[in-house]
Amino acid sequence: MSRRLLTGNAAAAWGARLARIDYAPAFPITPQTEILEALGGWIEAGELDAKLVLLESEHSMIAAAGAAAATGVRVFTATSSQGLLYGMEMVFTVSGWRAPFVLVNVSRGLATPITLEPDHTDVLAARDSGFLQIHCATSQEVLDSVLLAYRFGEDPRVRLPVIVNLDGFHLSFTREPVEIPTPEAVDAFLPPFDAGAVRFRASHPVSQAVAVLGSGPYSYFRYETHLAAQGALCVYDEAAAAFARACGREWPAVEAYRCDDAELAFFLIGSLATRARDAVDRLREAGVRAGLVRPRLLRPYPAAAIARALEGVLAVAVVDQNLSMGKGGVLHAELASALWGAPGAPRALVSFIGGLGGRSVTLEEFREMAEIALRAGREGRTPPPRLLYTAEELREVRKLQAIAHGERAALATEGRS
Amino acid sequence: MASLVDLLGASAGNVFRIRFHGRGGQGIKLGARALGSAFFAEGFEVQDAPRYGAERRGAPIAAYVRAGRAPIHERGPIREADLVVVADESLIPVATAGVLEGIAPASVLLVNGLTSAETWRERLRLRGPIATLPPAPASAGAPPAGSACAGAAARLVGAISRAALEGALREEVAPLGARAVEASVALALHAFDLMAPHAGSVVEGEAPRLAALPSPNWIDLPRELPDVAAPDVFASATSVEVRTGLWRTARPVLDPDRCHRCSWICSSFCPDGAISAGAEGLPAFDYDHCKGCLVCVAVCPSHAIRAVAEADAEGPREAAR
Numbered sequence: 222m223s224r225r226l227l228t229g230n231a232a233a234a235w236g237a238r239l240a241r242i243d244y245a246p247a248f249p250i251t252p253q254t255e256i257l258e259a260l261g262g263w264i265e266a267g268e269l270d271a272k273l274v275l276l277e278s279e280h281s282m283i284a285a286a287g288a289a290a291a292t293g294v295r296v297f298t299a300t301s302s303q304g305l306l307y308g309m310e311m312v313f314t315v316s317g318w319r320a321p322f323v324l325v326n327v328s329r330g331l332a333t334p335i336t337l338e339p340d341h342t343d344v345l346a347a348r349d350s351g352f353l354q355i356h357c358a359t360s361q362e363v364l365d366s367v368l369l370a371y372r373f374g375e376d377p378r379v380r381l382p383v384i385v386n387l388d389g390f391h392l393s394f395t396r397e398p399v400e401i402p403t404p405e406a407v408d409a410f411l412p413p414f415d416a417g418a419v420r421f422r423a424s425h426p427v428s429q430a431v432a433v434l435g436s437g438p439y440s441y442f443r444y445e446t447h448l449a450a451q452g453a454l455c456v457y458d459e460a461a462a463a464f465a466r467a468c469g470r471e472w473p474a475v476e477a478y479r480c481d482d483a484e485l486a487f488f489l490i491g492s493l494a495t496r497a498r499d500a501v502d503r504l505r506e507a508g509v510r511a512g513l514v515r516p517r518l519l520r521p522y523p524a525a526a527i528a529r530a531l532e533g534v535l536a537v538a539v540v541d542q543n544l545s546m547g548k549g550g551v552l553h554a555e556l557a558s559a560l561w562g563a564p565g566a567p568r569a570l571v572s573f574i575g576g577l578g579g580r581s582v583t584l585e586e587f588r589e590m591a592e593i594a595l596r597a598g599r600e601g602r603t604p605p606p607r608l609l610y611t612a613e614e615l616r617e618v619r620k621l622q623a624i625a626h627g628e629r630a631a632l633a634t635e636g637r638s
Numbered sequence: 639m640a641s642l643v644d645l646l647g648a649s650a651g652n653v654f655r656i657r658f659h660g661r662g663g664q665g666i667k668l669g670a671r672a673l674g675s676a677f678f679a680e681g682f683e684v685q686d687a688p689r690y691g692a693e694r695r696g697a698p699i700a701a702y703v704r705a706g707r708a709p710i711h712e713r714g715p716i717r718e719a720d721l722v723v724v725a726d727e728s729l730i731p732v733a734t735a736g737v738l739e740g741i742a743p744a745s746v747l748l749v750n751g752l753t754s755a756e757t758w759r760e761r762l763r764l765r766g767p768i769a770t771l772p773p774a775p776a777s778a779g780a781p782p783a784g785s786a787c788a789g790a791a792a793r794l795v796g797a798i799s800r801a802a803l804e805g806a807l808r809e810e811v812a813p814l815g816a817r818a819v820e821a822s823v824a825l826a827l828h829a830f831d832l833m834a835p836h837a838g839s840v841v842e843g844e845a846p847r848l849a850a851l852p853s854p855n856w857i858d859l860p861r862e863l864p865d866v867a868a869p870d871v872f873a874s875a876t877s878v879e880v881r882t883g884l885w886r887t888a889r890p891v892l893d894p895d896r897c898h899r900c901s902w903i904c905s906s907f908c909p910d911g912a913i914s915a916g917a918e919g920l921p922a923f924d925y926d927h928c929k930g931c932l933v934c935v936a937v938c939p940s941h942a943i944r945a946v947a948e949a950d951a952e953g954p955r956e957a958a959r
Contacts, residue, residue, distance in 0.1 A: 225678075226674060226675060226678055226684060226686070228687075333869060334869040390687070390689065390714070391687075391713045391714055392713075394687050394688060394689075395685060395686070395687040395713065396671065396674060396684070396685065396686050396687065397684065397685045397710065398678070398683060398684065398709075492713055493713075495710075495711040495712075495713060496711055496712060496713060498711055499711040499712065503845075503846075503848040504848065506848070507848050507849060579714070581714050581715065583851075583854065584846060584848065584851060585848075585851035585852060585853065585854050586854045588848055588851065589853060589854050589856075607856065608858075608859060609854070609856065610856060610857060610859060611854060611855045611856055611857065612855045612856075612857045613855065615857060615859070622866065624879055625870060625871060626866075628871075628879075629870075
């Protein structure tokens with residue numbers, strides 16, 4: 222086992238390497254490209270016995286990933302943002318083939334306007350697809366989660382593809398210390414893919430994507446995929462326990478940090494969690510009984526584990542780094558549905574939208590969110606959702622608008638003359 | 639067995655926060671990584687990251703290094719830095735580069751350039767320590783500024799040995815080849831030695847006290863009509879507004895005596911439309927927008943256009959507005 226500085230992207234590539242992948246269909250997109258470049262470099266140097274193929278789009282790439290997985294080999298691919306959306310038709314299609322593989326998504330905000338910086342609206346667009354989802358907070362977690370994803374996605378009780386998500390820039394390009402497990406430890410945890418009945422061959426044609434007429438077969442196949450995803454919860458717990466034995470690190474489906482006696486909990490996903498831990502520590506020093514609940518697994522949704530972690534908590538500040546237009550934060554809505562009517566559920570779930578397009582969430586903002594949520598819990602009155610946005614930020618936008626509107630006026634004058 | 643709490647670490651203690659500024663191509667990402675690796679070799683917990691967008695060579699970029707004795711929980715840009723490293727002094731007056739952002743009285747400023755520390759102190763009205771590093775000549779295959787700045791920064795923080803610095807440079811520059819490694823190591827060690835008078839002048843920032851922080855100045859966004867709230871830009875005007883001349887490290891300069899007045903050639907090849915036919919058919923350069931790609935130098939049939947390093951050029955980087 223060696224400890225070295227790795228970016229989130231390099232950690233994802235190391236996960237694929239240690240999983241001894243066979244095939245990686247690829248298409249470049251910022252901020253993901255380094256992952257496939259690293260794999261290409263290792264294949265070229267003879268350090269990884271796999272085949273990497275550049276496809277002409279993410280749509281083809283995900284189709285190729287599913288088709289290759291259906292032959293029973295171990296497949297890895299990666300994309301981000303607009304790329305994930307471009308492949309979205311195949312994302313929904315291949316999950317129904319029940320041929321497992323791992324797709325790393327490097328989260329990046331969606332157009333419009335286009336950006337390179339992270340938020341989770343991209344990966345949440347795949348929420349209902351049948352792909353399982355693991356969300357990571359550190360580079361270490363990225364490497365370990367790729368290994369966990371193969372183990373539980375390939376399990377014969379599950380057989381579903383898995384997305385491992387990491388944040389662009391804040392993880393993808395950020396180096397931090399990572400322990401790389403030994404190949405022996407990984408081999409003991411993750412044996413070669415036992416494809417069972419998944420063995421599509423050219424000589425034995427099988428139609429993987431039948432058309433059905435009538436709702437009976439349609440509902441059957443769709444609901445079976447849903448049941449498999451739900452059943453993956455306990456398979457995940459088994460895999461996480463096996464990983465802890467093999468590699469010495471615990472990755473529960475839900476992280477509960479300093480929650481045992483917490484009165485206030487932050488609820489969020491992704492790399493914002495390390496900053497939230499810091500805020501929890503500072504708040505504790507100041508006498509506030511704060512904690513953090515972070516689902517690592519978002520599909521399947523670990524509702525019971527989340528409810529357990531929040532039992533006895535008075536108020537929750539949900540920080541959504543995503544936006545469902547016309548509704549609000551996705552995590553907030555899902556949490557509310559999971560906790561509705563549960564005994565001992567928190568009195569207030571306050572919705573905050575923060576971190577859109579990579580915006581930092583500051584320590585004082587965590588403090589403010591804690592105060593607002595606690596007040597809501599004590600008074601039994603929940604305030605409307607709040608976008609984390611300051612007067613200074615609006616002032617910057619106003620400057621840009623002044624230029625744009627000046628330009629429009631100038632062009633209109635030109636057009637008339 | 640490590641629990642999740644152990645893995646992510648307990649409360650953060652004091653942390654070195656170091657911000658690098660430079661231009662694309664000057665080796666800033668590499669310099670920050672070398673400094674990060676040197677800290678790591680000295681037993682620190684480290685986080686380092688470059689930050690850039692869709693820009694190209696010459697555009698302002700930044701990189702960040704955090705190092706402490708406990709795992710680092712902060713992420714993203716460093717606003718309040720203990721050390722600000724400026725690899726190219728011409729960036730200091732460029733507002734969009736944000737070089738002076740969040741500089742506190744205790745922050746150390748390191749400037750790679752010929753201007754003296756006294757001049758900077760007076761011009762910028764800074765009270766904190768300023769160190770200057772004379773620019774190194776361009777050398778074999780290694781972007782000089784990044785390596786030299788890494789060496790100087792390592793000495794300024796005082797927690798990194800010469801050997802750890804050299805090891806880190808060898809590791810990070812290795813992909814560029816053996817000659818680049820030797821050149822980078824020499825540059826970094828030279829800069830390390832030059833900074834001896836300032837050794838250890840950078841002090842780790844303390845963890846912020848929660849009670850001392852101001853309340854966030856949040857507002858409710860007003861709902862506005864689409865003719866205000868749609869993100870429209872008007873290309874013909876916006877391209878004028880964005881002064882890409884700031885990205886330039888070298889500029890094309892015309893020798894009118896050699897010019898054949900075939901300005902349709904240089905102006906057609908210019909990818910930014912920054913050359914027009916001027917008086918008597920001589921090409922005129924728009925230095926507000928010329929990015930310094932020097933395609934015109936390459937295509938000029940009579941070799942009448944030469945490249946002049948921006949530091950040696952006469953006249954401002956962009957025309958006065």
